[in-house]
Amino acid sequence: MPRRLLPRRILAAIAFLAAPLATAGRCAADTPAVVASIAPLHSLVAGVMAGVGAPALLIRPGASPHAYAFKPSEARALRHAKVVFWIGEGLETFLARPLRSLSGEAVVVEMTRVPGVVLHRARAGGIWEGRADDRDHDHEGHNPHLWLDPVNAKAWVEAIARELTAADPANGAAYAANARAMRQRLDALIEELEAVLAPVRQRPYVVFHDAYHYFEARFRLNAVGSVAVSPDRPPGARRLIEIRDGLRARQAACLFAEPQFPPRLARTAIEGTGARLGTLDPLGAAIPNGPEMYFQLLRSLAADLGACLGGSTSR
């Protein structure tokens, strides 16, 4: 009789469903394997995961995300990840293909596409070095260094908590509380940096590569040009002469090199211009990784800008 068969069928269905559910339940108790691409993004993910677990950092500190080669251990970390946070194809071009080939089990979050992020177009012309055909650095016409706007970081923290909660609902309350605290700290950071940068806001300066657009727009700074389109391509002699003329014409107070920029070239570029030499690092290679890294990175950018533009050479 169908009536008597029904309960048995339901029981079978429950047994069938219960096995994978039990496995999933055991997994949810552990934190899922989380990977973040660059150190500043890793820092924000680490902040949201505080007290629950720690994300893995994919790209070694100090290495350029624009031209990167995986170590076997890094490729393995990526293959085992359940949640991957990366900036996007405009920055970590090398990651696009490995991420596409990840199994359907991993959630891949491209931070460039998070709702609410501010995007700036790449600058070109004048003494900005920029070319539309530069696919390595800027795939879709956006400047890819969007982590340097702390308002973007606020949008990201919320998205990170959302994605982690979807992957690991058992710890959802902790992720939400951490995200709330991070957003408050980011608001305080913005206020703090406004005060640090206010006295030097008008001073014109030139950077090594156009990595600071988001920071400059947020804090209304007066950057007037960049030497190179990518940190992996040092400028030639003709470009250095253009820069020297540009520094003079704009009465730039400083030229900011980066750790990868040969100091000899930087000294040649400022010769006879009256500009001082400073250093900025958009990835904060010298700062220890972890939840505090992002805050230290933005503070050190503001301090290095302020020190050179304010009159003393930051070296």
Ligand SMILES: [Zn+2]
């Ligand atoms: Zn860059």
